[in-house]
Amino acid sequence: MGALEGKVGIIYGIANHRSIAWAIAQAADAAGAQLVLTCIERMERDVRRLAAQLSRPPLVVLCDVQDDAQIAAVYEDVRKHHERLDFVVHAIAFANREDLAGRFIDTPREGFRQSLEVSAYSLTAVTRAALPLMTAGGSVVTLTYLGSERAMPHYNVMGVAKAALEASVRYLAADLGPSRIRVNAVSAGPVQTLSARGIAGFSGMLDAMNERAALKRNIEASEVAQAAVFLLSDGASGITGQTLYVDAGFNIMGIEQSVAG
Ligand code: NAD
Numbered sequence: 001m002g003a004l005e006g007k008v009g010i011i012y013g014i015a016n017h018r019s020i021a022w023a024i025a026q027a028a029d030a031a032g033a034q035l036v037l038t039c040i041e042r043m044e045r046d047v048r049r050l051a052a053q054l055s056r057p058p059l060v061v062l063c064d065v066q067d068d069a070q071i072a073a074v075y076e077d078v079r080k081h082h083e084r085l086d087f088v089v090h091a092i093a094f095a096n097r098e099d100l101a102g103r104f105i106d107t108p109r110e111g112f113r114q115s116l117e118v119s120a121y122s123l124t125a126v127t128r129a130a131l132p133l134m135t136a137g138g139s140v141v142t143l144t145y146l147g148s149e150r151a152m153p154h155y156n157v158m159g160v161a162k163a164a165l166e167a168s169v170r171y172l173a174a175d176l177g178p179s180r181i182r183v184n185a186v187s188a189g190p191v192q193t194l195s196a197r198g199i200a201g202f203s204g205m206l207d208a209m210n211e212r213a214a215l216k217r218n219i220e221a222s223e224v225a226q227a228a229v230f231l232l233s234d235g236a237s238g239i240t241g242q243t244l245y246v247d248a249g250f251n252i253m254g255i256e257q258s259v260a261g
Helices: 020-030 041-051 068-081 109-133 156-179 202-212 221-232
Strands: 008-012 034-039 059-062 087-090 138-144 181-188 243-246
Touching: 008 020, 008 109, 020 034, 020 087, 020 221, 034 041, 034 068, 041 059, 059 068, 068 109, 087 109, 087 221, 109 138, 109 156, 138 156, 138 221, 156 181, 181 221, 221 243
Parallel strands: 008 034, 008 087, 034 059, 087 138, 138 181, 181 243
Antiparallel strands: none
16 A cells, blocks of 8 residues: 555645655655645646646646735635645645855845745745645645855855745644644755756755765655655654755765865
8 A cells, every 4th residue: 555545735836856845745645645736827738748647637826925815716616626725735836946056145136025925935825725624634745945044155134035945834733733644844955947958057965965975966856755755745744844864965065085085
């Protein structure tokens, strides 16, 4: 029996076949989950094409998380097809390309506002709206990056958004624990996706992983997906409010062996 057999879950954030959300959808499908996929209008054709590859046909719903009415409409649609939701996957982020190129200090007010709203506040918005359907407890997983804790070149406002996202995970976990709903984040190492292409010098981040991560390599989206499926499953029933690193051990490294001699 798969780890998510009998569970119904909703996944936010598929843009194309490279998306981490798509890797999670494939892994959750293989683990037995019945899925609902959401995407923005521009990605609908690609997402419907991908959805057809899953073993249980998912409902596909449009949702821009900047619009509360669209978020509410998603769950009205879900309710027509499913009595209950067991999990939510949030794999959404946005920052203006120019704000991920120069210095953080130059971030304009509007770029800061939009990045924090789409990348951090949306977790709270989509989770709150899901609650009436999460009647048997459940699990919420979001995606973050180490740039929340350390100043990474060009990650800038997205690092600040990820810090807010990780703090939101802890506050949501505290709020929802009594309802047996767990909330966790997976902190992924760099993966070549549409969003990643918007970060200046992204290939340098991949090179640094090969040189400095404990495992001396980059990670695959499928490895992030397996960790997400674990957190969504009952196997993680005692885990909430945590950030789980899937980064080949990059975050634990101090001075490299070669420097110490
Ligand atoms: P991606 O571009 O495939 O996914 C980002 C998604 O956010 C897209 O589907 C996009 O449509 C969606 N999105 C943006 N604005 C939206 C809005 N207003 N409403 C609804 N959806 C919106 O890239 P990805 O790398 O798979 O990103 C998924 C998550 O993983 C993000 O939170 C990202 O920060 C995180 N992450 C990525 C990496 C990496 O290296 N790729 C590393 C760590 C964490």
